[in-house]
Amino acid sequence: MPETVLQVNGRQQTVDVDPDTPLLWVLRDTLGLVGTKFGCGGGFCGACTVHVDGVATRACTLPLGRMNGRAVVTIEGLAHPVQQAWADLDVAQCGYCQAGQLMTAAALLARTPSPTDEEIAAGMHGNLCRCGTYMRIREAVRRAATLAASQGAGVPR
């Protein structure tokens, strides 16, 4: 089986898994990074969102074979004001979708450091929350924008 070499949360990883395997399952089952969540397997819900070369990407439909030389950040490697904002506002209910929400929000703020409510709604539209935490997500994105502005940390690492 061809090896795939990729960077995950700043560390180089050599993975010897079928290249058809979605990145999601490589993260969860091969690398033991279970923070990235399986929700739908079809790119509909956003629970599996990670950053690939800085871009919010659905890991459940991204084959490992396309990952050679690319840099992945998962929730375990995220260090961004969105996490503080999410905690401050007690956003999570069951919490299962929130890793994906946080990754999407961090990428949104990197593109749009000070989003309007409409930009938040559009930017977060692809991430489902079955518990309905959308009100607090909106508030938390706003708060994270403020925190990031005060910390000068608008870009996810």
Add this chain to the structure above:
Amino acid sequence: MSAGLSRRTFLHASVTATGGLLLSFGWDDPSPLGAQPATLQPNGFVRLAADGTVTIWSKNPDMGQGVKTALPMILAEEMDADWSRVQVRDAELDRAKFGGQGSGGSGSMREEWDLYRNAGAAMRELLAGAAAETWQVPRDAVRTERGRVLHPPSAGVLDYGALVMPASRRPIPPAPIWKSPSSFTLLGTRVPGVDTGAIVHGRPLYGIDVRLPGMRFAAIAKCPVFNGRVVMVDDAAALQVPGVRQVVRIPGHENPTFLQPGVAVVADSTWAAFKGRDALRVQWEEGAFGSETSATIAAQCATLAATPGTTVRAVGDVEAALASAARVIDAHYESPFLAHATLEPHNCTADVRDGHCYITGPLQMQTSGARVVAAVTGLPVERVHVQATRLGGGFGRRLLSDCAAEAAVLSMAVGGPVQVVGTREDDLRHDYYRPAGTRRLRVGLDAAGHITAWDCHLVNISRNAYRRGDGPPWSTETYGLVAGVSAAIGPDLELDLVPWQIPHVRLRYSEPRTGVATGAWRAPAHVANGFAVETLLDEIAQVTGRSPVDLRLDLYGTTSALPAAGEDPTPYSPDRMAAVLRLAAERGGFGQRPPEGRVRGLAAHYTFGSYCAQVVELTLEAAAGTAPRRVAVHRVTCALDCGLVVNRSGLEAQAQGGIIDGLGHAFFGSITIDRGRAVEGNFDRYRLIRHREAPRAIDVHVVPSTLRPTGFGEIAVPVIAPAVANAIAAATGRRLRRTPFVREGFTLG
């Protein structure tokens, strides 16, 4: 779910030198085995370490409703613990320590209140007594505050941790005195969920995150038609898939809520299990329901609705009252199957070894889960050990423990730990759906517009029948339905039946038969019944020219007019219902002129001991051809009475989330049956509400109360759909009697 233990029996002191309950699963106890210092643990709920750290066990699982934070808050309040030094654990199933365990029916606050208060109060008394003894002062001279005992006259201060040893030598107070709610400092405040840190950093928390040494992953092929059977399996191609280890046939259990038949592929990874399962060639016997469709089920309901049905309850002479009524409203309501769609897919991990079964996974009900596993494995129930993890959503799906049963039988077959994982398609096509049904309501009005007769014929698939439950089939389907109660049948008053002052009332039931698997869905039966009743009341108010608020207030009557509630510690109170209705109407501006272009609707409901009323304010896009008209929900004003508020943050979150859940399912939710199988397989077809479709604002107003707390995980859900339908009726004159609204010409946006 209540423990049924007296205060005396569950309090037994011990100084423990051993650690937590969760060591076998690795992630919950940060301290290494055997390294704990002496601790004080007077009961199963709380442990105090010499460093002042307080560990509190949440006996019931958290699926987002917040019990893992709220139950420990109750104990910490009574104990006067310092919340910043509290750590919380998910309790393992342990009948001796915790009594029955499970989360369902919004019961945790209502049912565990006494246990957690007693456990905390006992701890406080032990510590205060130990401090008084240490200082050689009377007990009354000391008081407790934020993890310390104070002796004001001498300015003495002792940290709780310093009192572990002296307190452990004291007798456990058999009936500790509770604090007065006026002295509460923690309850009623906003406390973030205790798992927040783990969630925002992606630490393992959920059943699907469990990893055990040597664990295999399994995916199960089930007959696409409900109740089908395996005839023949060709597993040659599946076994060729790299990583696939084994193919196992699962025979199923006679009770389909325990275990369904299927063919499992066991592999080294989740993905290999999925691929192997896809490569199976299985011949199925489809059984008796292979030709069912949504249309045949609807036709069956319509046929049954025209029959007399079984009279469940009757007061007066409904037929005569309807015959002599000045006006009769005859309305049919329809509700579809709904899927639970927990975002964490179906999964569970089991390890059967040495005659014991260890279950770790997202179960709502640990106690009944152990019974189910015992039934399918043949193990004695006391050898089934259950560690419920945090659940990535429950909504009633995980009241059933079929995932644990699957994992257990596979672990037995494989001889090692197995994690069963379902795909989203498995989840949506093999759910235990909210049962579909129809309601025909006929209401008689006299010349003055008063309701003289109320006849409800409920034609709804029975989940009680499906689960082989005791009792009549309607027992699970009548919740929240207006049955009408007069003083003459007072003793028959059921908690969930809102009493109404109508002289002639009848409730009838007919049971449609189907192969479709059914189960409880958040606020079971309340959602469909509340929709029918609350939209019908609005219609009655409209045709009789009355205010929807006044009409309801008259029907509620007063608490003093109700028959005595017997033993129920949280009896239904019409006064509390009236208060939330008034509060929502006032704060939501109901009856006042809304801003230009907007329209308001109101509804109220009583669910599992709690009271809720909502006013919705929305804009309706102009009709354009046949496209659905877009509904923008600007504001929902939600009034609640759940007794004393434990965690304000959790309460508001559940109100907002419940409204968004109820709104999304009202507009989009429907599982279609075709050729005996569920059609929708993923979120492209089973639409869930998305960010942009949520209300712009949800204001939550709580009736101040010191009454015993009741749950709020479900109460907001049944109210929003009728409030929206009533607003749409106000704007268009059109009465929506069916969900999903998207098929009635309205969508969200």
